[in-house]
Amino acid sequence: MDNRRISRVIGLIEASLGDTEPPVVDRLKERDPDPFLILIATLLSLRTKDEVTEKAAERLFSLAKTPEGILALTEEEISRAIYPVGFYRHKAATIRAVCRHLRERFDGRVPADMEKLLSLPGVGRKTANLVLAQGFDKPAICVDTHVHRIVNRLGYVSTRRPDETEAALRRHLPRRFWKVINGLLVAFGRTVCLPVSPHCSRCPVVPLCERVGVTRSR
DNA sequence: AAAACGGGGGC
C-alpha cells in the first residue's frame, strides 16, 4: 500500500458518491452528536440493516437518551422498542450492561479512550473506533466488514484480520481521511463494491484496483 | 432454503 495511491482512491470514491445515503450512525450523528447515542446506535446496528437500525434507534431514544434512563427500562421494554432488529435478548442485555458499566465505572459518561471503551461489554474495535471517530471527532479508523473487504480487494493488504487492516491503514492512510473512511467505504460498499459480484463496470477506482472482476469477497 | 445485515466473545 502506498500513501499517495490510497489517498487518490479515497478521493475518487468520495467524488463519485454523490447523493448516496451515508450509513445510519453518520446520519444520526447529524441530528444528535451525543457519544452515548452513537454508542447505543452502533450496538443496535450489529448485523442489522441500516433502515431498521435507524427506526429502532429513534424509538429507543424517544424513551430514553441517557444510561440512567435506559436502566430504568426493562429488557422487555427495550426489546419491544427496537423491533425488528433481531437478536433481542443479546442486544437488550448488552445495552443494559453497557449502561451499568458506564454508571458504575465511568460516572455515567462514555469514555473517549480506546482501552476504556474496549472494557465495555459488547464493544470491540469496530464499535470503539466508530464512537471515537463519530462521537468524539477523533482521528480513529473504524474497520468494519465493508472497509476490510474493500481494502483487501484493492490489493493493499492481504489478511483476514480486521485489526491488521486497521494497522496497515494507520501506517499508510493520511490522517485527514481517518474519521471519514468508514462512512465513505460503507456507502461505496453498499452501492458499488458489493461483497459478491461488485459493479466494476461503474466503479471509479478500476484503474487503481488489483482485483477488477472478482466475484467473491476478496 | 439460504444469504445477507457496518461484530463480538470465548476458547
Place this chain on the structure above:
DNA sequence: GCCCCAGTTTT
C-alpha cells in the same frame, strides 16, 4: 484461528 451466537427480510 475457529466456532458460536440467534432474528428478520430478501432472494
